[in-house]
Every structure is written in structure tokens, then in C-alpha cells.
Amino acid sequence: MDIPYVVEEREDTGLINSKLGIWIFLASEVMLFGGLFSAYIFLRMAALPGDFERWASELSVPMATVNTVVLISSSVSMVMAWASLKMKDFSKYKMYLGITIFCSFVFLTIKYFEYSGKFAHDIYPSSNTFMAIYFTLTGLHVLHIIGGVVVMLYFYLPISHKMWDKQPEQFTNRIEVFGLYWHFVDLVWIFLFPVLYLL
Amino acid sequence: MYSNSNNHDHHEETFIQKYIFSVDHKVIGIQYGITSLLFLLFGFSLMAIMRWQLAYPGTEIPIVGFIFGEGGVLASEQYNSLGAMHGTIMIFLGIVPLAVGAFGNYLVPLQIGAIDMAFPKLNAASYWTYFVGGVIMISSFFMPEGAARSGWTSYPPLSVFENGQTIWLISMIFLITSSLLGSMNIIVTIVQLRVPGLTWMRLPLFTWAQFVTSFLLVLAFPPLEAAAVLQLMDRVAGTSFFLPSGLVMSGEIVDVAGGGSPLLWQHLFWFLAHPEVYVLILPALGIVGEILANNTRKPIWGFKSIVYSMVFLGFCSFIVWAHHMFLTGMGQAMSAFFQTTTMIISIPSVVILTSYFLSLWGGSIRFNTPMLFALAFLPMFGIGGLTGLPLGLAASDIYLHDTYYVIGHFHYVVAPGTIFALFAGIYYWFPKITGKRMSETLGKLHFWPSLIFMNGIFMPMFIQGLAGVSRRLADGGVSYAHASGVLQWNEFMSISAFCLGLSQIPFIVNIFMSLFTGEKSDRNPWKSTTIEWAAPSPPLAHVNFDSEITVHRTAYEYSVPGAKEDFIPQTES
Amino acid sequence: MSDNHDTASMQDHIRVYLMVFGALGVLTVVTVLASYLNLSTSEGIFLALIIASVKASLVLGYFMHLITERKMIIWILLMTVFFFFIMIFLPLISNIDHAGDPAQWWKVL
Numbered sequence: 001m002d003i004p005y006v007v008e009e010r011e012d013t014g015l016i017n018s019k020l021g022i023w024i025f026l027a028s029e030v031m032l033f034g035g036l037f038s039a040y041i042f043l044r045m046a047a048l049p050g051d052f053e054r055w056a057s058e059l060s061v062p063m064a065t066v067n068t069v070v071l072i073s074s075s076v077s078m079v080m081a082w083a084s085l086k087m088k089d090f091s092k093y094k095m096y097l098g099i100t101i102f103c104s105f106v107f108l109t110i111k112y113f114e115y116s117g118k119f120a121h122d123i124y125p126s127s128n129t130f131m132a133i134y135f136t137l138t139g140l141h142v143l144h145i146i147g148g149v150v151v152m153l154y155f156y157l158p159i160s161h162k163m164w165d166k167q168p169e170q171f172t173n174r175i176e177v178f179g180l181y182w183h184f185v186d187l188v189w190i191f192l193f194p195v196l197y198l199l
Numbered sequence: 200m201y202s203n204s205n206n207h208d209h210h211e212e213t214f215i216q217k218y219i220f221s222v223d224h225k226v227i228g229i230q231y232g233i234t235s236l237l238f239l240l241f242g243f244s245l246m247a248i249m250r251w252q253l254a255y256p257g258t259e260i261p262i263v264g265f266i267f268g269e270g271g272v273l274a275s276e277q278y279n280s281l282g283a284m285h286g287t288i289m290i291f292l293g294i295v296p297l298a299v300g301a302f303g304n305y306l307v308p309l310q311i312g313a314i315d316m317a318f319p320k321l322n323a324a325s326y327w328t329y330f331v332g333g334v335i336m337i338s339s340f341f342m343p344e345g346a347a348r349s350g351w352t353s354y355p356p357l358s359v360f361e362n363g364q365t366i367w368l369i370s371m372i373f374l375i376t377s378s379l380l381g382s383m384n385i386i387v388t389i390v391q392l393r394v395p396g397l398t399w400m401r402l403p404l405f406t407w408a409q410f411v412t413s414f415l416l417v418l419a420f421p422p423l424e425a426a427a428v429l430q431l432m433d434r435v436a437g438t439s440f441f442l443p444s445g446l447v448m449s450g451e452i453v454d455v456a457g458g459g460s461p462l463l464w465q466h467l468f469w470f471l472a473h474p475e476v477y478v479l480i481l482p483a484l485g486i487v488g489e490i491l492a493n494n495t496r497k498p499i500w501g502f503k504s505i506v507y508s509m510v511f512l513g514f515c516s517f518i519v520w521a522h523h524m525f526l527t528g529m530g531q532a533m534s535a536f537f538q539t540t541t542m543i544i545s546i547p548s549v550v551i552l553t554s555y556f557l558s559l560w561g562g563s564i565r566f567n568t569p570m571l572f573a574l575a576f577l578p579m580f581g582i583g584g585l586t587g588l589p590l591g592l593a594a595s596d597i598y599l600h601d602t603y604y605v606i607g608h609f610h611y612v613v614a615p616g617t618i619f620a621l622f623a624g625i626y627y628w629f630p631k632i633t634g635k636r637m638s639e640t641l642g643k644l645h646f647w648p649s650l651i652f653m654n655g656i657f658m659p660m661f662i663q664g665l666a667g668v669s670r671r672l673a674d675g676g677v678s679y680a681h682a683s684g685v686l687q688w689n690e691f692m693s694i695s696a697f698c699l700g701l702s703q704i705p706f707i708v709n710i711f712m713s714l715f716t717g718e719k720s721d722r723n724p725w726k727s728t729t730i731e732w733a734a735p736s737p738p739l740a741h742v743n744f745d746s747e748i749t750v751h752r753t754a755y756e757y758s759v760p761g762a763k764e765d766f767i768p769q770t771e772s
Numbered sequence: 773m774s775d776n777h778d779t780a781s782m783q784d785h786i787r788v789y790l791m792v793f794g795a796l797g798v799l800t801v802v803t804v805l806a807s808y809l810n811l812s813t814s815e816g817i818f819l820a821l822i823i824a825s826v827k828a829s830l831v832l833g834y835f836m837h838l839i840t841e842r843k844m845i846i847w848i849l850l851m852t853v854f855f856f857f858i859m860i861f862l863p864l865i866s867n868i869d870h871a872g873d874p875a876q877w878w879k880v881l
Contacts, residue, residue, distance in 0.1 A: 014842040015844065017392075038467065039467070042867065087782050
């Protein structure tokens with residue numbers, strides 16, 4: 001006896017279990033990051049006029065812009081990876097997944113330079129409330145990227161490919177469901193970038 | 200069609216696979232149940248120690264007094280620790296894991312005819328995350344800093360500088376994660392795994408309650424997780440999320456960047472903690488519905504209104520939270536807004552309670568132990584709810600906020616409220632889970648004293664609160680002149696508390712005795728209509744049912760005119 | 773979606789993905805350029821959030837397939853977004869609205 005609707009959709013809801021599951025998880029993530037955005041607003045209001053802009057000027061807009069483009073590209077390559085599986089092209093899937101993983105490492109590397117640059121100038125989360133919320137928001141986002149990379153590495157390595165051979169539909173669904181998580185991580189950055197770096 | 204021999208795909212399981220890291224929702228439900236009941240007992244003991252201090256200040260605490268220095272008397276910090284940990288443990292390690300983790304996990308798949316939850320491995324992960332979080336929370340007692348002592352509400356700036364909070368915060372992160380994983384599982388299970396014929400309006404009230412509760416957990420917990428991370432950073436990374444500029448401690452300016460906001464914590468905390476109290480009550484309302492229908496041999500009056508009320512209640516619970524913050528200096532507009540939403544949210548609660556009362560009318564009532572607890576729930580929850588009204592109105596809240604009145608109010612809802620409903624549920628579903636009957640005599644010996652002593656503890660709290668006795672006072676109000684007229688109640692309440700503890704002994708004995716020597720139970724000892732009773736007692740490992748399940752009826756078809764018996768199971772065509 | 777998409781219809785989807793990619797790139801440039809305009813703080817916030825929302829809608833609609841997604845998912849998301857705004861705005865307004873004239877609270881937004 002197996003749990004139903006893992007691969008085939010349930011007729012009245014039109015969904016498979018994992019897709020509903022991931023969207024509910026993403027809903028909770030919206031509230032998680034939302035709590036931090038709420039904190040940002042509060043802290044900005046609590047600060048003296050001009051403080052936040054002054055503190056935010058320490059950030060590098062060029063580095064973040066590159067990161068934005070990198071992350072958007074990784075989103076595209078992720079959806080292309082899924083599309084390749086739908087078209088039964090496993091080697092294309094690997095290529096696109098590889099690009100996604102590569103983009104993630106580029107993002108993380110740039111973030112590493114951003115953070116270490118701050119620390120080198122004695123700028124820490126404890127320096128002021130803007131830096132506190134900046135490090136927390138981007139730090140939590142980085143953790144989500146790292147989590148995603150771990151999962152992607154699993155999907156890239158041969159361990160998971162047995163499922164493609166035996167149950168290709170379920171494997172494709174897994175990639176789609178992971179893709180939803182990955183696009184969400186991109187979404188968070190789409191809001192983080194202007195709020196933290198440009199406002 | 201389904202038979203035990205289908206277990207060919209489950210090769211012989213090792214002891215560890217079968218009982219420790221099992222992915223079977225029934226095993227996980229029992230794991231949650233045992234763990235949470237032990238935590239409830241522990242949390243109760245903490246309160247008993249506190250209540251000794253309040254009744255007999257300055258005297259040595261019996262049995263465990265040696266743990267506390269200075270002649271076995273509680274120092275104020277220790278009292279505060281017990282208070283903060285009592286609240287935290289009862290709510291996050293006790294009631295929610297029992298109501299949602301144990302009852303939800305065990306019964307939801309059975310009530311919808313499924314073989315397991317949608318994500319069995321995730322289910323196991325959520326239990327073990329809870330377990331780890333619980334261990335971390337308890338370990339804080341043994342840390343050099345001691346356990347948390349800033350209230351279960353953990354308000355900064357105090358909580359940023361006080362001892363014990365770091366472990367508390369780390370533990371909360373584990374507990375919140377566990378809750379999120381578990382509630383996600385419940386939602387997907389209910390949406391996707393209902394058997395054919397089980398439409399939404401045929402779902403039993405218990406499952407509806409779990410469904411709404413899970414949405415509250417999924418959407419309300421994350422902001423608290425975010426806030427907990429922020430407070431953790433204030434403690435360990437020197438940030439000032441919640442620390443305002445110019446903060447002075449012990450006469451010195453605190454060396455932090457400042458610019459933070461203590462109110463930010465309160466908003467993020469109560470954004471969860473208010474829906475949390477509906478998480479505490481909704482499963483109880485669901486359990487009571489099941490037991491009332493079954494023991495009145497009548498359908499529940501106003502089933503649809505109750506369902507809509509539960510959903511509306513869940514929705515409203517997100518927009519009332521600042522009624523916990525009336526005294527923080529919010530202006531009139533926002534106070535009026537939150538007061539209004541708070542008054543509105545009492546409407547669905549009243550609809551549900553009234554429907555339950557009306558369901559009794561004309562019923563053939565069977566006064567077995569689950570029914571006694573379910574019946575007692577009704578007026579107890581009523582008192583709890585009514586005493587909430589002066590708290591929800593900003594004007595009266597000015598006088599009652601942070602007094603014993605509040606403690607009385609919320610304990611009425613959770614203690615003779617939710618806990619009685621959970622007891623009712625344990626007596627009701629014990630035969631299904633274990634295949635044995637519990638003793639009715641011991642059950643009544645448990646029920647009557649518990650009811651009396653619950654009221655003995657909490658009713659006088661309203662008196663003390665109205666006199667102005669503040670909560671969280673280690674000396675119980677002795678140092679305040681305005682409290683002198685009502686302090687004599689302290690001893691009365693404490694003795695009631697100790698007697699309440701003793702009243703649980705028949706319950707504990709009953710459980711163990713029945714497990715080993717209880718009368719064997721058949722599939723449906725209570726002659727109930729819902730699907731879980733179609734499974735064997737206990738249900739089969741991994742597949743639950745031994746026949747195919749389809750649903751043809753609504754949930755409570757009792758006393759249908761012209762039927763053979765006074766109930767028709769949902770699965771009967 | 774696990775129904776069988778033949779290669780041709782996937783090619784259509786791919787074309788859409790690439791167009792969205794292009795749009796997102798353009799909007800990113802617009803976002804950065806907009807930050808150099810001399811706008812007041814609230815105008816700046818407003819504009820930045822509008823552009824970010826457009827980008828987000830593209831990702832949600834096309835990469836995450838929300839354009840063709842089932843009602844249940846849409847409802848869950850709408851509810852979440854509603855509570856998100858409650859969580860953002862009510863504390864904000866509460867903070868502003870202290871000891872001030874309640875009738876004027878909207879001025880500080």
C-alpha cells in the first residue's frame with residue numbers, strides 16, 4: 001500500500017502532495033522573512049532621520065547588482081533544468097543544474113567578499129541597527145542558498161539518478177518542487193536588493 | 200483486499216525502525232503523547248513548588264527544597280525561573296505537542312481513511328526535532344546560568360541581559376521548526392488523502408479543528424522564529440534590535456549601539472502568541488465535539504456553523520494580537536481597532552460553545568468518563584471566555600493587565616478547558632490506540648476531584664486580580680498593602696493545587712493498569728460513526744485498515760429514523 | 773504538472789522563460805538607475821517596491837507557474853499575503869499612533 005498522489009494528481013484538487021507541501025512551506029517562509037522586513041521598518045522608523053541612508057551607503061551597490069543578475073540567471077537555469085527533464089533530456093538537465101549550482105557559488109563568493117570587507121572595516125551587526133538587520137536578512141538568505149546548494153548537489157550526483165531511471169516522473173516532480181523553493185529564494189533577493197542597498 | 204501479507208514491501212523491521220525512528224504516524228503519535236504527558240507532569244511540578252512558596256513564604260520546600268539554596272526557600276530569581284519555565288513547558292512542550300502532535304498525528308489519517316500522513320519521514324523528523332528542542336529546554340536548568348527567568352514572553356530589554364535566555368531561544372527555534380513541519384504535514388494530509396466520498400462537509404469536527412490549527416501554526420510561528428533569532432543576536436552578537444538608545448542598567452549606560460525597539464519584540468511575539476492560544480483551544484473544541492455527538496447519540500447541532508466559526512476564528516486570530524499590548528502607549532485609533540477585532544473574535548467562540556450546549560438538548564446522554572470531562576469543559580471554557588471580555592476591552596484592561604485576573608482567565612481556558620478535553624480524548628480513544636478498555640471507576644475518581652480542585656485553584660485568582668495583585672510576584676503580594684485583603688487565598692489555592700496533583704494518580708494508575716490487565720476492546724466500543732472506529736483496535740501497522748474505506752455519510756449520523764441501530768457509521772452505504 | 777507536455781509545447785514555455793529573463797534583466801537595470809533619481813524617501817520606497825513587485829510577479833507567474841496553478845494554491849498564497857501585510861502595517865501604524873491625534877495617523881505613511 002502506497003501513499004497516493006505522489007506522482008499522479010488528485011482529481012478534485014489537481015495537485016500532487018509535494019507541490020501543495022512546498023507551497024505551504026513557502027507561505028511560512030514568506031512570514032519568516034516578513035517578520036524580518038517588519039523589523040527593518042520598525043528599526044528604520046526608530047532611527048534618526050538620515051541615519052539609515054548613511055549607514056546603508058557602506059554597502060556596495062555594484063556587487064549586489066551583479067548578485068541580482070547572477071541569482072536571476074540561476075532561476076532561469078533552474079526552470080530550464082526542469083524543462084529539460086520534461087523533454088526527457090537528462091544531459092541537458094545536468095548542464096542546467098550545473099549552471100544553477102555554479103551561479104549559487106558565484107553568489108556566495110561575492111557575499112563572502114562583501115561580509116569580509118565589512119569586517120575588515122570594523123563594521124559588524126553590532127555597529128548599528130541597519131547593519132544588524134542587513135546582516136540578519138542577508139545572512140538568513142545565504143543560509144537558504146546554502147541549503148539549496150546542498151539539495152542541488154544531491155540531485156546532481158549519481159546517488160539520485162537511480163530515481164530518474166526507475167521513476168522519471170517522480171524525479172521530475174522533485175526537481176519542479178525544488179525549483180519552486182529556488183525561485184522563492186530568488187524572490188526574497190528581488191526585494192532585499194532594493195530595500196537594503198538602494199533605499 | 201488489504202491484508203497483513205501486503206507488508207512484503209516492509210521487510211522485517213528492526214526494533215529501532217519499528218519503535219524509535221518509525222515513520223508510522225501511530226507510533227509517532229504515541230511518541231508525542233508520552234513525551235508531552237511527561238513534560239506536562241514536569242511543568243505541573245514546577246508550579247507546585249511555586250505555589251508552596253506563595254502559601255508558606257519563607258518555609259522550606261518539602262522534598263525538593265535542597266535544590267534551592269538558603270534553607271530550601273526560593274530566591275526571587277528562582278521563583279521567576281520556575282514561572283517562566285512553567286509557562287514555556289506547559290504550552291510548547293506539553294499542550295501543543297499533545298493536542299496537535301499526538302492527537303493530530305494519530306487520529307487525522309484514521310479519521311480520513313488514509314494509511315498514513317502525506318509525508319511520513321517528515322513526520323518522524325518533526326517529532327525528533329521537538330524531542331531535541333525539549334531536551335535543550337530542560338538542559339537549561341542544569342546550565343551555570345540557570346533556566347530562563349524572563350517570563351514565557353521573554354520581553355527585552357530584560358530578556359537580553361537576564362540569565363538563561365540563550366538556551367531558551369535556541370530551544371524555541373527547534374520547537375518552532377518542529378511545529379512548522381508537523382502542521383504542513385497535517386494540511387497536505389487532510390487536503391490530499393481523504394478517501395473517496397469524504398467531502399469537506401463530511402469531515403468530523405476533530406479533523407476540521409486540526410486543519411484550522413495547522414494553518415495558524417504555519418503562518419503565525421515564523422515571525423516568532425525570526426524574532427527569536429533577533430533576540431539571540433542581541434544576546435550573543437551585540438546587536439541592538441530590541442535595545443533603545445540611552446538604556447541604563449544598574450546606574451550605568453549600556454554599551455550597545457542602541458536604536459532598537461522593545462516594542463518590535465512585543466509585536467512579533469504576540470503576532471504568534473495570540474494565534475497560539477487558539478492553537479491551544481481549537482483541538483480541544485474538536486475533541487469535545489466528537490465526544491458530545493457520540494454520547495448524546497445525536498448529530499451535533501449546527502455543524503456547519505461550527506465549521507464556519509472555526510475557520511472565521513482562525514482568520515480573526517491573526518488580527519487581535521495587540522490586545523496584549525494595550526498598556527504600551529498605543530494611541531486611541533489602534534487600541535480601538537484591536538479592541539473591536541477582539542470583541543468580534545468572541546462571536547465564533549460563542550457560536551461554537553452555544554452549539555455544543557444546544558447539542559445536549561434531547562440527547563440520550565451517557566455519563567461515561569470521556570463525556571464527564573467533555574461536559575465539564577463547556578462551563579469551564581465558558582468562564583474562561585467570559586473573563587476574557589474585560590481583558591479585551593482596553594478601558595478595563597488598564598486595571599486588570601498583568602494581574603492575577605489574567606492568570607485566572609487563561610488558566611480556565613487551558614486547564615479545566617483544554618486539558619480536560621485532552622483527558623476526555625485520552626479516555627475516548629484509548630481503546631482504539633491500545634485495544635484495551637480503561638476503568639470507569641478510576642476515571643470517575645480522576646474526574647470529580649480534578650474538577651473541584653481546578654476551580655479551587657483558579658477561581659480565587661479573579662478575586663486577587665480584581666484587588667490588584669500583580670502576577671509574577673515571588674512573594675505573592677505580601678509587600679503590597681492593596682493585596683493584604685486577599686492574600687489568605689494563597690494557601691487555599693496552593694492546597695487545591697497539591698490536591699489536584701494527587702487527583703491525577705487514579706489517571707496514571709488507570710493508564711498502566713489498563714495497558715496490562717484492561718478488558719479487551721472491540722473495534723467500536725463507543726458505537727461511534729467516524730472512520731477511525733472502522734479500523735481494528737489497535738489499527739494495523741502502516742496500513743491502518745483491513746478493508747477498503749469509502750464514505751457515504753456525514754460525520755454524526757446518530758439516531759437516524761428507521762435505522763437498524765442508533766448510529767450509522769460514515770463508511771456504511 | 774505531471775501531465776505529458778510534448779517537446780513542442782515545452783519549447784513554447786522555454787521561449788516565455790527566456791523573455792521573462794530578459795524582462796527581469798531590464799527591470800534590474802531600471803531599479804538601479806531609479807535609485808539615482810532624486811526622489812524623496814517615501815517616493816523612493818514606493819517606486820522600488822513597485823518595480824520589485826513587477827519582477828516578483830514575473831518570477832511567481834512564469835517560473836513558479838502560478839499563472840496556471842490551481843485555486844487552492846492561489847488561495848493559500850492570497851491569505852498569506854494578506855497576513856503579511858497585516859504583520860507589516862499594523863505594528864507600523866501602532867508605532868506611529870501614540871499620543872497623537874488619531875485623526876491624523878495617515879499623514880505619517
